[in-house]
Amino acid sequence: MRIHNVEVVHPTHQISIPFLFELMLFLTSKCMSHAYIVRHTLSI
Secondary structure: OHHHHHHHHHHHHHHHHHHHHHHHHHHHHHHHHHHHHHHHHHHO
16 A cells, blocks of 8 residues: 555656746746836836
8 A cells, every 4th residue: 555655646746846846936937027017117
């Protein structure tokens, strides 16, 4: 039972790490562009 669990979890784990990394990059770039727009609007 334990061996079967590891087999199921491992591929999911491998997929989720790049997915989380891309999600983090996406959110960071979104926040950066939002902050840039706010700063640009305030400077005008």
